[in-house]
Amino acid sequence: MLLTISTTHHPATDVGYLLHKNPARLQTEELSLGKAYVFYPDASDDHCTAALLVEIDPVALVRGRGPAGEGGQLEQYVNDRPYAANSFLSVAMGRIFSTAMSGRSKDRPELAETAIPLTAHLPVIAARGGEDLVRRLFEPLGYTVELKGSQLDDKFPEWGESPYVSLTVSGMVRLQDLLTHLYVLIPVLDNEKHYWVANDEIDKLLKRGEGWLGAHPEKDLIVTRYLKRQRSLTREALSRLLAEETPSGETEDMPSMEASAERTPSLHNQRLQTVLSVIRDTGAKRVVDLGCGEGKLLKLLLAEKQFDTILGMDVSYRTLETAKERLRLDELPERQRSRIDLIQGSLTYRDQRLNGFEAAAIVEVIEHLDAPRLATLERIVFEFARPTHVVLTTPNAEYNAVFETLPAGEFRHGDHRFEWKRVEFETWASGVAERFGYWVRFEPVGPVNAERGDPTQMAVFTQKEVAA
């Protein structure tokens, strides 16, 4: 099967820097499913075409954990797999163009970020769902779609059309986007068995779908087909995408809104400084900030040598983009850059990426979750991820009366589902500690009011085995 990518951007051969494949060479790679070749049938300053040819070995597929075709023995060996673009092509792309798909280019970083005229051509793909579906998948992403169908046999027009089409999509896009769109949409169009689909496919899909899939009008169909109609996976992926689109707790100007109710913009800073110093005192080297928002705490953590692995997670893709900019991740020298990572994820889903941390911060997040989701978060954090220490903050409702601008009975922020009095928070936190084997202590944050306590409540949890 074949995919070609062409550009007329000038100088066109620069696309080789983005793909990390030299236009002057034929490159061959052995994959478990066969062999892949990258070569340039056309390479000049004015136009350049890169070709990815994947030669599937149908016998190897049968021998491996490949498809036991529904058509019995023969279909295992004789099928369209080697010829028509399908999920194997995505697998090969993921291997061969992985750097390009992540948008990194050492030699042409700016070009990687630039929309250029690009055309992708798939000479043969099974458009299951018809030509109309092909358009519905690609056009909302801004592509011009060209399709050429063919009769099964021109001597027998009554046999009708072949399900295979030749597909060309063109647009002004970043190469990274074109590749990730194809990566997700090729298996969706093919809609046959794919040779993946495990739980971590959701993460892959969400990673590749970042920034576009959540808003795609055919999102449901894409997710359903990509995940091979496995209902539970589909449901989870869709709800995580939904979370991306309308993240609970996300509003553009959240910190300032909170600050305005609190009337002391520095309260947020005080809170972060307190959290930082508690985390520092635990001696942790690996820390995760859960619901990291725009990355203010991450910035403080990054400034301290003690922390060699720093992870920020948030459900909101948009917020993470802001965090990435604020932290200037792209400009950090490699040694600094390798200490920190940002991931999209939700505290209401079990996630192996959260395992193995010595300290976790959960700052002003829990009040954005309603009761059933809070119960899930408890298990995700304290039962599954199980950091050694957890530093968690939430507003103290009793203190709200001190904020002159906040009408009685209202929350500090429109998205808060609750704000707890001290006794409520302490009861909750003690219950969590008890159930999951942690000790908990409470410490004040911000100026303490004799009657109403401190504006922010903070609980510090430590695993019992460690404290003992």
Ligand code: SAH
């Ligand atoms: N900790 C940051 C941000 C607090 S605002 C700070 O103190 O500055 C709350 C953050 O929680 C938002 O960024 C929101 O997107 C995130 N959030 C809400 N629900 C979440 C969930 N289920 N999983 C992960 N993050 C979530």
